Amino acid sequence: MSRPVIGITCYVEPARFTVWETAAALLPYGYVDHVLRAGGQPVILPPAGDPAGLLGRLDGLVLAGGGDIDPARYGQAPHDRTGYVRKARDDFELHLAAAALGAGLPLLGICRGLQILNTVLGGTLHQHLPDVVGHSGHSPAPGRFGRTPVRLAHGSRTAEILGAGTADVACHHHQAADRVGDGLAVTARSEDGAVEAVELAGHPFALAVQWHPEADDECALLAALVDRARDATESPGGGFRSAVPGR
Incomplete structure (x- = not known):
């Protein structure tokens, strides 16, 4: 059984x-490790080339x-605490996320990834959450990661994956969603x-979390993404890639 190919966006930094x-x-290698342990083939995607x-x-x-x-990107002037903005990465990930949503590709956003998903769908961000x-x-x-208790919505896919109504999660973020994008449920x-x-x-x-599940020893969310991708590849149609012309 072949491993489903899971693309993971990355930083370009000194x-x-x-x-x-x-x-x-x-x-961070936690992303790669969790995808591999879940049975996926991780592929790191630098912000270059044609996302679609x-x-x-x-x-x-x-x-x-x-x-x-x-x-x-969401119609605001920068807060004085907004930083580490990388235009090439914004361009790449916003286009990639939009294309993935349009094509029905299984997608998990983590921290900035939630903010990318929200922005693509017309939402806005709190630029400095302590305010x-x-x-x-x-x-x-x-x-350093903090720990934050979160309440999960009953009946949501997130709660189903984590198997609980609450979770204690690893966090490191100073921004968060403000106006929620079109079609997204909190x-x-x-x-x-x-x-x-x-x-x-x-x-x-298509779901996203503001916390960092890859920082923990176990990561049910990444495992669920790999499982969903595997199910698609084993379907009678052969999965997402086989439906793309030229594949």
Whole structure:
């Protein structure tokens, strides 16, 4: 049985390794490890080339965490705490997410990935969440995850995957969804009311969480994405890739 191919978007940032210090396409290895353990074939997608042209090669997509989206993308001026904006990554991921949604490709957004999904669907963001909730618990310190309890909506796919009505999750974000994009349902909130998960109605599998499930030892959400992608590839039609002309 072949592994479903799961594309994972990534950063392009200055990095240091062995004797080199250079720009690098990079990704925390937790994403790769969880996809591999779930039976998927992880493929890292740098923000380059034609995003729509990737769809025929993928069985599922992860929109990974990262820096802030340019607020102009959702019609706002930048807050003084908005940072790490990368135009090439915004261009790539917004186009890739829109194409994936239009094609019905299974999709999971993580942290920035939720914000990309929300922006694609016409939503807006709180650019600095402490201004809204009055504390910095969602991003307690540089390079460190906090823990946040979230309430999951009964009957949602997110709650079904996690098997509970509440969850204690790893978080590191200073932004969150404000106006929710068209067709999205909020399926989890933190105790202070911040949006923590959304799902797109009518799509085979399009959901996103504001927290970082890849940081935990087990990741049911990434496993569920791989399972959904595998189910599609084993269907009588041969899955998403076989339906793309030229494949």
